Structures are given as C-alpha cells and as structure tokens.
Amino acid sequence: MTFWRQWRTRIFLFLAVLGPGFITANVDNDSGGILTYSQAGAQYGYTLLWTMIPITLALIVVQEMCARMGVVTGKGLSDLIREEFGLRITFGMMILLVLVNFGNVVTEFIGIAGSMQLFHISKYLSVPICAVIVWALVVKGDYKSVEKVFLAASVFYIAYIVTGVLSGPDWHLALTETVKMPPVSAWKDKTYLYMTLGVIGTTITPWMQFYLQSSIVEKGVTIKQYKASRLDVIVGSVFTDIVAWFIVVACAATLYTHGIRNISDASVAAEAMKPLAGQYAFILFAAGLFNASLFAASILPLSTAYTVCEGLGFEHGVDKSFGEAPFFYWFYTLLIVLGAATVLIPNFPMYQVAVLSQVLNGVLLPLIMIFMLRLINKHELMGKYTNSRWFNVVAWGTAGIVIAMSLVLVWNQLVG
Numbered sequence: 001m002t003f004w005r006q007w008r009t010r011i012f013l014f015l016a017v018l019g020p021g022f023i024t025a026n027v028d029n030d031s032g033g034i035l036t037y038s039q040a041g042a043q044y045g046y047t048l049l050w051t052m053i054p055i056t057l058a059l060i061v062v063q064e065m066c067a068r069m070g071v072v073t074g075k076g077l078s079d080l081i082r083e084e085f086g087l088r089i090t091f092g093m094m095i096l097l098v099l100v101n102f103g104n105v106v107t108e109f110i111g112i113a114g115s116m117q118l119f120h121i122s123k124y125l126s127v128p129i130c131a132v133i134v135w136a137l138v139v140k141g142d143y144k145s146v147e148k149v150f151l152a153a154s155v156f157y158i159a160y161i162v163t164g165v166l167s168g169p170d171w172h173l174a175l176t177e178t179v180k181m182p183p184v185s186a187w188k189d190k191t192y193l194y195m196t197l198g199v200i201g202t203t204i205t206p207w208m209q210f211y212l213q214s215s216i217v218e219k220g221v222t223i224k225q226y227k228a229s230r231l232d233v234i235v236g237s238v239f240t241d242i243v244a245w246f247i248v249v250a251c252a253a254t255l256y257t258h259g260i261r262n263i264s265d266a267s268v269a270a271e272a273m274k275p276l277a278g279q280y281a282f283i284l285f286a287a288g289l290f291n292a293s294l295f296a297a298s299i300l301p302l303s304t305a306y307t308v309c310e311g312l313g314f315e316h317g318v319d320k321s322f323g324e325a326p327f328f329y330w331f332y333t334l335l336i337v338l339g340a341a342t343v344l345i346p347n348f349p350m351y352q353v354a355v356l357s358q359v360l361n362g363v364l365l366p367l368i369m370i371f372m373l374r375l376i377n378k379h380e381l382m383g384k385y386t387n388s389r390w391f392n393v394v395a396w397g398t399a400g401i402v403i404a405m406s407l408v409l410v411w412n413q414l415v416g
Contacts, residue, residue: 076310102339204402
C-alpha cells in the first residue's frame with residue numbers, strides 16, 4: 001500500500017510541473033523542423049534515422065541545464081546573462097535573437113498558409129484569422145489556460161505517428177537504420193553531410209533555452225519539484241524525437257520509394273504523399289503541419305517577448321495584465337502583426353528569409369551555449385546544483401558538437 005501511495009505522489013508531482021519541458025521540446029517540430037525531417041526522408045530514405053539517438057541525448061542535456069537554472073535561481077536566462085555579463089552584451093544578443101526569431105515567426109506563418117492551401121483556403125484568409133487566434137490566446141488568457149492549450153497542441157503531434165504507420169514503411173529496415181551508423185563512404189557525399197548536420201542542428205535552437213527557463217520561472221517550479229521538472233524535460237525530448245522519427249519514416253516510405261527526392265516546403269511533402277499513402281495520411285500530415293505552425297507561431301513571439309523584457313528589466317509574463325506589462329504585450333503583438341503581414345506580401349522572398357534566419361540562428365547558438373555552461377558552473381549562483389564533472393564532460397562535448405555543426409551550417413548557407 002505504501003508503495004502505491006509513493007508512486008501516486010510521484011505521478012501527481014510530475015503532472016503538477018508537466019508543461020515547460022514537454023511544450024518546448026515539441027515546438028521544435030515546427031514547420032521548419034518538419035520540412036527538414038521530410039527532406040531527410042525524401043532524399044535519403046531511412047539512412048538518416050540514426051541521427052535521432054544523438055539528437056535526443058543532446059536535447060535532454062541542454063534542456064535539463066536550462067530547467068535546473070530556472071528552478072534554482074528563479075530567473076530567466078536573459079535575466080541571468082544581463083546580471084552576470086552586463087547590459088551591453090545582453091543587448092547585442094537580444095538584437096540578434098529578435099532578428100532570428102522574427103525570421104522563424106515568418107516561417108511559421110508560411111507553414112500555416114501552406115497547410116491551409118492544401119484544403120483550398122487562401123492565405124489571405126487563413127493567415128489573418130490564425131494571427132488573431134494566436135494573439136488572443138496569450139493576451140486574453142492566463143498562464144494555466146495558455147499552458148493547457150499548448151499541451152493539447154503537443155499531444156496532437158501523434159498525427160505524425162499515425163501517418164508513419166499508414167505510410168506502410170519497411171519496419172525492419174527502419175529499425176535497423178536507427179541503430180546502425182552509416183558507412184564511411186556516405187560521409188564522402190557532401191549533401192549527405194549537410195543533411196545530417198541540418199537534421200541534428202534543427203533540434204537545438206537559441207529561443208528554446210530562453211522560453212523553457214522563463215516558463216519554468218513563471219510556472220513557479222521549486223527546488224522540491226526539480227526531479228519532476230527534469231522528468232518533464234526527458235519525456236518531452238523523447239516524445240518529440242519519436243515524432244521526428246515517424247516523419248522521416250513516412251517520407252522515406254512514400255516519397256523516397258517513389259523517386260521524389262526534393263521538396264520545397266512541408267506542405268509539398270503532404271501533397272506528394274496523397275496519391276502514395278492515401279487520403280487519411282495526407283489529411284493527418286497536413287493537419288499536423290497546421291497544428292505545428294500555429295503552435296510555434298504562438299510560442300516564438302512569446303519567447304522573444306520574454307527574452308527582451310527580462311534583458312531590459314521590463315515587467316513580463318502571461319499572468320500579468322496588459323496594463324501591468326504593456327511593453328511585453330505590445331512587443332508580442334508587433335511580432336505577430338509583422339510576421340503575418342510579411343507572408344501576405346505578394347512575391348515576398350520567403351526562401352531567402354528562411355535561409356537568413358538559419359544563418360543568424362547558427363551565429364547566435366554557440367554564444368548562448370557558452371553563456372549557459374558558464375552560468376550553470378557558477379557556484380555562487382547555483383550552489384550544489386552546478387554540473388558534476390561527468391555531466392560537464394557530456395555538456396561541453398555536446399556544446400562543442402553543436403557549435404561545430406552551427407559553424408559548418410552557417411558557412412554552407414553563406415557560400416551556397
């Protein structure tokens with residue numbers, strides 16, 4: 001009886017803190033991430049599935065550090081960077097982050113427009129309506145209600161798992177490629193190398209670290225709830241990469257098998273899948289893209305508003321009223337309005353904007369990783385919750401790999 005009581009207590013404690021880690025990890029599967037995974041499956045079939053294991057481990061390591069800093073300090077990442085490294089560095093970082101995130105916001109509205117056009121709904125109707133929904137959700141709701149909506153949106157990613165099953169993949173080959181490293185000859189193919197870097201690099205982005213830590217602080221997670229919060233991060237990271245695995249599998253089983261190697265955006269992948277995997281697979285893939293884009297279009301401006309307000313010392317938080325945190329809400333509103341309006345401009349260079357945001361993302365990420373590792377190892381800040389020696393080995397190793405990949409991707413985008 002005592003055993004079941006202990007487990008029931010642990011489950012209730014986990015459910016109490018469930019949200020920040022699970023939501024942040026799942027938003028990573030936004031329209032840009034779905035495009036990357038779809039292209040990986042279409043271009044190389046099942047052979048890039050091995051990346052899902054290191055992706056999951058890297059995501060857990062980085063997200064756990066942010067969650068721990070939020071729980072221990074009660075402050076957001078931008079707040080800590082300003083206090084420890086000064087306003088000048090923080091301001092420069094914020095400018096770069098705003099540029100990166102604005103490009104990502106535009107990309108999410110492109111995903112909304114593309115997914116709705118699959119159902120014959122014009123972007124001039126779908127984008128403004130979705131922009132109003134996204135705005136009203138955060139401005140009119142409080143933290144608890146907004147988090148419930150975000151959790152529901154996270155669960156809807158199951159649509160991609162069902163799509164993967166409906167696509168009729170070669171399960172044995174898919175599972176084998178997941179645990180098998182590619183042959184040495186594969187690395188001689190430059191496009192395979194860049195695709196590998198793209199798949200891994202799309203997992204860890206600067207905005208995720210700021211949003212996760214800020215949402216943990218606003219949720220009020222305490223030291224006593226730290227273990228449950230860490231489990232939230234682990235569960236979220238594993239679930240989001242299972243979804244990514246099924247996206248690659250679905251496109252490998254349909255597009256790659258039928259010789260469709262290149263796709264310009266995720267909506268094209270859904271449309272190409274329709275005659276190959278059937279109407280239900282098409283509907284689920286397209287609906288999943290719409291959900292992911294709408295979800296991320298809510299989170300990315302929110303993450304940016306958190307970061308800027310923390311860095312400049314303004315009042316912020318979804319639980320604050322418009323009157324209590326005017327700059328926070330006006331900045332959030334401006335990002336949504338400009339992001340949606342940009343997509344509605346005829347002949348706007350959408351692809352170039354997406355590429356530019358990825359380049360800026362690659363420039364910013366190494367800097368953020370170094371800030372995080374210096375902060376998490378500051379004893380006067382973290383006390384006994386600094387990284388252990390072995391965790392530091394793993395964390396710095398992960399940071400080194402992520403930084404190297406980011407620099408390679410930036411170079412590839414610039415010379416390409």
